[in-house]
Amino acid sequence: MTPTVTEPAGALTIRTLAMPADTNPAGDIFGGWVMSQMDIAGAIAAVERSQGRVVTVAVEAMTFIAPVKVGDVLCVYTSIERVGTTSITVAIEAWARRDRLADRVKVTDGRFVYVALGEDGSKRAIAPLQAKPD
Template sequence: MSATTNPAIPTQPDPKGALTIRTMAMPADTNAAGDIFGGWVMSQMDIAGAIAAVEYVGGRVATVAVEAMSFIAPIHVGDVLCIYTWIDRVGTTSIKVGMESWAKSRANPERIKVTEGHFIYVALGEDGNKRQIEKPSP
């Protein structure tokens, strides 16, 4: 059954944000039910969010919070997980990154949104302490 014919799985035309990472879900990433473990998905989202944050702040970051995370649909072994990110808010030392994860299976070329969330990172200096984020020039 495709996502467009299953009313339990919300659809939208295109992912929000920029494609940041793509990875394939493997058998070692499964939970006891045989679906991909939510912790694995969350770790992939954290990696993608950190990539976006590092590019924006121009240096090291550390994850300080997961403000929101929703699991919408299961991911299966062999699905390609694509994570899209955008900068949601920039503070003095912290940055909030919004994310959507979409999965595409070999059996169905239609991608479906499987997770969404907002992660917060703090910018770090070379000494490992938090530092001020320089705003980009207009």
């Protein structure tokens, strides 16, 4: 049996309010809207780590766990999972705060892959992290 996860993993990267314009006919927020918020958050994390422009090249995994409702605050958390020569894999979790209160529900998670680009639009190498001086 899988334990219930009650705390998000990673850093809070974006937070936004789910609005009526983002709903499907059943009244739930479109999965594509949630996915786009996750992609934005993942790109923010990838840009910070790569120190430059990135593009999304793949969504390796995505699981919709629970619906997002109008009025929920969608909180998207990111953590860098892997850094390759030119690509970065970001683990992303989306949590909904129901009725804008403290109750959080994990609604989606996934793994997104970004590639770093140079000024000319071609792939570029990602510099290794520099050790911080004492």
